[in-house]
Amino acid sequence: MSEPMLADYVVIAAAEAFRGDGEIFASGMGTIQTLAARTARSTFEPDLLVSDGEAFFVGNELPIGGSDKLIEGWIPFRSVFDTVWAGRRHVMMGASQIDRYGNTNIANIGPFAQPKAQLLGVRGGPGNTISHATSFFIPKHTNKVFVEKVDMVSGLGYDRIALLSEAVRRHHRLPRVITNLAVLDFETPDHSMRLVSVHPGVSVADVQEATGFELVIGDNVSESRPPTGEEQEVIDRLDPRGLRHREVP
Amino acid sequence: MTRDKRITEDDAIATLSDGMTIGIGGWGSRRKPMSLVRALLRSPIKDLTIVSYGGPDVGLLAAAGKIRKIIYGFVSLDSIALEPHWRAARQSGSIAEPVEYDEGMLQWALYAGSLRLPFLPTRAGLGSGVMDVNPHLRTITSPYADGEELLAVPAIRLDAAFVHLNRADASGNAQFLGPDLYFDDLFLGACEPGHRFVSCEKVIANTQLLDEGSFHTLRINRSMVDGVIEAPNGAHFTSCEPDYGRDEAFQKAYATAAANADDWAAFTKRFLTGSEADYQVAVKDWRAQS
Numbered sequence: 001m002s003e004p005m006l007a008d009y010v011v012i013a014a015a016e017a018f019r020g021d022g023e024i025f026a027s028g029m030g031t032i033q034t035l036a037a038r039t040a041r042s043t044f045e046p047d048l049l050v051s052d053g054e055a056f057f058v059g060n061e062l063p064i065g066g067s068d069k070l071i072e073g074w075i076p077f078r079s080v081f082d083t084v085w086a087g088r089r090h091v092m093m094g095a096s097q098i099d100r101y102g103n104t105n106i107a108n109i110g111p112f113a114q115p116k117a118q119l120l121g122v123r124g125g126p127g128n129t130i131s132h133a134t135s136f137f138i139p140k141h142t143n144k145v146f147v148e149k150v151d152m153v154s155g156l157g158y159d160r161i162a163l164l165s166e167a168v169r170r171h172h173r174l175p176r177v178i179t180n181l182a183v184l185d186f187e188t189p190d191h192s193m194r195l196v197s198v199h200p201g202v203s204v205a206d207v208q209e210a211t212g213f214e215l216v217i218g219d220n221v222s223e224s225r226p227p228t229g230e231e232q233e234v235i236d237r238l239d240p241r242g243l244r245h246r247e248v249p
Numbered sequence: 250m251t252r253d254k255r256i257t258e259d260d261a262i263a264t265l266s267d268g269m270t271i272g273i274g275g276w277g278s279r280r281k282p283m284s285l286v287r288a289l290l291r292s293p294i295k296d297l298t299i300v301s302y303g304g305p306d307v308g309l310l311a312a313a314g315k316i317r318k319i320i321y322g323f324v325s326l327d328s329i330a331l332e333p334h335w336r337a338a339r340q341s342g343s344i345a346e347p348v349e350y351d352e353g354m355l356q357w358a359l360y361a362g363s364l365r366l367p368f369l370p371t372r373a374g375l376g377s378g379v380m381d382v383n384p385h386l387r388t389i390t391s392p393y394a395d396g397e398e399l400l401a402v403p404a405i406r407l408d409a410a411f412v413h414l415n416r417a418d419a420s421g422n423a424q425f426l427g428p429d430l431y432f433d434d435l436f437l438g439a440c441e442p443g444h445r446f447v448s449c450e451k452v453i454a455n456t457q458l459l460d461e462g463s464f465h466t467l468r469i470n471r472s473m474v475d476g477v478i479e480a481p482n483g484a485h486f487t488s489c490e491p492d493y494g495r496d497e498a499f500q501k502a503y504a505t506a507a508a509n510a511d512d513w514a515a516f517t518k519r520f521l522t523g524s525e526a527d528y529q530v531a532v533k534d535w536r537a538q539s
Contacts, residue, residue: 055428076429077276081353085373105378107349108339112382118339120330121323126351127373153378160376167397168372 004226006180007032007244009199010137011235012227014178015040017135018090023047024132025057025075025089031064031243032137033092035235036178038062042234051075064239084124087171090133093125097150100192100213102174103157104129104136105150112152125154130161133173139247141179143212158191180248182207183224188216197224251420251455256476258288258525261446265289265409268317270298272359272405272440274412274433275487277327278304278495280425282413282448284483284525286310291521298346300405302355302431304487305503308334309521311344312507318346320405322355326500333507351379354402356432361404363438370399409444410436413484414469415492416461417449421474424458424466427490437473448478450492482529498539499532 014036018026026041026048028034034053041048042061049057049072057073075083083089095104096119106125110116128134134155138145153160161172176196177184183196194216195207204221208214227235235244262285265271271289275281286306296317301307303324310316312334324335338344350358353373361369370389375398380386389401412433417423425433437445447469453460458467483489486496486503506516520531 074428077352077431078356081356084353085371107378112347112349112378114342115339118331118336120325121321121349122351122377122379123323124352126375126377126379127353127371130372130375130377153376153381156376164376165398167395168375171372 004232005245006199007248008227008232008235009224010178010180010248011035011039011244012231013183013197013224014092014135014137015043017092017176017178018045018048021045021048021090021133023049025049025051025083027051027089027091029091029093030137030247032139032247033094035064035239035244036092036137038238039231039234042238043231049073061237063237064243065241081127084127084131087132090135090175091128092135092137093128093155095136095138095145095155097145097147098136098138098177099147099150099157101157101159102155102177102186102191102193103150103153103160104155105152106154107152109151122152122154126156129155129172129174130168131171133175135175136177138177138179141181141207141210143210146211146213148213158186181210184215192216194218195221197222199224251471253419254421254475254477255419255452256478258284258448258478258480261285261476261478262288262292262294264444265292265294267294268296269294269408270300270406272300272407272410272436273306274410274431274436275304275306275484276302276429276431277323277325278487278500279327280413280427280431280484280489281306281487282411282446282483283485283487284480285411285413285446285448285478287521287525287528289315300359300407300436302352303332303335305332305500308332308507311335311338312513314343316344318348319344320348320350320355320358322350322352326504328495328497329500329504333504337507348383349379350374351377354379354400356435357402358405359432359435359439361402362406363435366404368401368403370401372399374400374402405439407436407440409446410440411446411448412436413448413480413489415450415489416453416458417447417477418455418458419452419477420455421447421469421471421477422455422458422467423447423449423469423474424462425468426462426466426492430468434468434473437469443475445474446476446478447474448480448483450481450483450489452477452479480525485532499535502535
């Protein structure tokens with residue numbers, strides 16, 4: 001068993017986003033996110049469904065990049081959309097920009113008509129955030145990412161969803177945001193972003209300095225927990241090549 | 250006997266004209282009808298509206314200046330997240346009318362088109378930037394007791410559709426053998442009869458349609474297809490499971506060349522100026538040398 005490094009703290013903090021989710025599709029966009037979903041399933045949230053990232057639910061403990069799959073279901077893209085709109089999913093996405101209410105942008109930097117940087121496009125962000133729980137992993141926490149206002153709303157934050165009807169609002173939930181520095185959530189009266197915990201060696205001031213808006217900071221910001229021995233073994237098994245350390249060195 | 254609909258890529262493209270709306274099946278850099286896209290690149294046809302879950306199809310057409318309008322949920326090469334030609338086109342403002350939708354909205358638009366409905370309702374897109382940048386979108390109030398306000402995704406009707414499948418018979422019954430049909434059936438369904446083109450790895454007899462896959466794989470029937478093009482390796486360099494995976498090395502060479510005007514000119518000269526057969530030979534030569 002390896003000693004927990006920063007990436008291991010990040011993976012277990014991200015896995016915690018899925019705690020209590022039960023028998024739904026835990027979906028991850030990216031290495032850390034996928035590792036988080038699979039770690040949660042292999043430890044404290046065994047009822048989760050996880051996919052191979054292509055078109056199948058896998059019933060075995062599938063390492064990142066592994067191909068030895070026990071297929072327990074078929075989930076081509078149109079079934080993914082069905083599952084999204086039915087709400088039986090919690091996705092962890094990335095974000096190039098995020099604001100205090102959790103509006104996120106993966107589409108473009110600068111104006112849509114002629115962006116300074118064209119990114120992916122909104123992809124499934126609008127449908128995800130309006131349909132079910134959406135969490136985020138951000139590998140590099142800086143005030144270029146944590147901004148006052150995002151350039152294009154791919155994923156809806158709490159202020160945007162508040163403008164829509166109750167029927168829509170009830171499906172919207174942004175459980176947590178995990179970064180290389182900290183864990184954040186929106187559990188405040190007006191749903192503005194709150195600092196939950198800092199990773200080892202990171203101070204509260206470090207996080208605020210890397211954030212382009214004022215965070216809600218309580219009196220007892222804790223330190224993020226390390227994985228337990230068992231959890232660490234699971235993470236090492238799921239990521240034998242250590243790809244997580246490339247994302248969070 | 251059913252009709253033999255076999256034609257070539259160039260036959261298919263010769264039926265098209267400037268300003269058409271063309272839907273392209275597949276997803277990102279997966280099972281794209283690339284031999285038809287390459288034939289379109291060789292043609293003088295322009296001012297197109299493209300509808301796609303975009304990959305190198307969109308990148309190549311954008312680089313060639315053929316796209317006036319595009320309806321899309323994303324453009325990506327999957328293993329290379331950002332499509333370099335698409336980025337350059339968007340950042341230079343050369344795409345006159347980009348219509349960006351949520352991925353599920355695009356499915357709904359094609360499904361509505363294929364069912365001859367004016368729209369289909371959804372929540373996906375409400376409140377998001379999609380509404381900000383698409384002022385043509387309208388909402389509708391549920392006529393039932395819930396009274397919920399929903400987004401009415403307008404139907405897309407296509408003038409032409411290109412999809413690439415694993416197998417097809419000469420009359421257009423087509424089969425996907427890989428993990429996902431994507432939305433290929435909806436692209437064909439949303440298209441006006443006359444220009445619905447299926448390319449495939451291999452044309453087989455209709456007696457062979459169950460040789461390699463179960464009946465569940467026969468999601469495209471001949472009433473949805475006007476032309477069948479046999480195009481071995483026709484999805485290259487995108488994936489066409491289980492016949493072949495994505496040619497990652499070639500995709501990387503494509504993306505690298507796309508980043509620089511001189512390199513792109515050389516790439517075009519080497520791979521995209523001749524026929525489809527020339528392309529396939531050039532790829533083989535490239536592989537032998539690298």
